Amino acid sequence: xxxxxxxxxxxxxxxxxxxxxxxxxxxxxxxxxxxxxxxxxxxxxxxxxxxxxxxxxxxxxxxxxxxxxxxxxxxxxxxxxxxxxxxxxxxxxxxxxxxxxxxxxxxxxxxxxxxxxxxxxxxxxx
Numbered sequence: 001x002x003x004x005x006x007x008x009x010x011x012x013x014x015x016x017x018x019x020x021x022x023x024x025x026x027x028x029x030x031x032x033x034x035x036x037x038x039x040x041x042x043x044x045x046x047x048x049x050x051x052x053x054x055x056x057x058x059x060x061x062x063x064x065x066x067x068x069x070x071x072x073x074x075x076x077x078x079x080x081x082x083x084x085x086x087x088x089x090x091x092x093x094x095x096x097x098x099x100x101x102x103x104x105x106x107x108x109x110x111x112x113x114x115x116x117x118x119x120x121x122x123x124x125x126x
Contacts, residue, residue: 001035001099008032022080029072036072039099040065046106057106064098071095 011028043065046058071091078085 001032001039001096004029004031004033004035005096022076025076025079029076033072036065036068039103040069043102050106057102057104059102061099061102061106064095064102068092068095068099 008028043058043062047062050058071088075085075088075092078088
């Protein structure tokens with residue numbers, strides 16, 4: 001998704017502030033959309049299969065991804081109709097931050113990742 005953000009910024013740098021047609025939006029945003037799809041799959045799988053201590057991170061990620069999809073649909077529609085959706089841009093930036101927070105919260109630390117592999121929920125003896 002971050003690579004998609006770079007592609008989007010490159011598109012805007014090359015094309016200025018002109019409004020995007022549907023084909024322009026696909027060219028500028030396809031990698032972001034692919035990254036969001038991957039995060040959606042990870043969030044759903046994580047929310048269903050991980051230990052409860054990471055559940056909050058996956059739920060935050062899932063909520064942020066679903067909201068991002070909805071706001072991005074609105075963003076696409078506004079640009080398609082030649083309007084600049086300033087509120088959508090702000091909300092998308094906030095949701096990207098929330099997705100990052102969800103990923104970071106859901107990542108196991110070194111000591112907690114050991115407990116996953118021990119099989120009984122406790123750390124291995126040292």
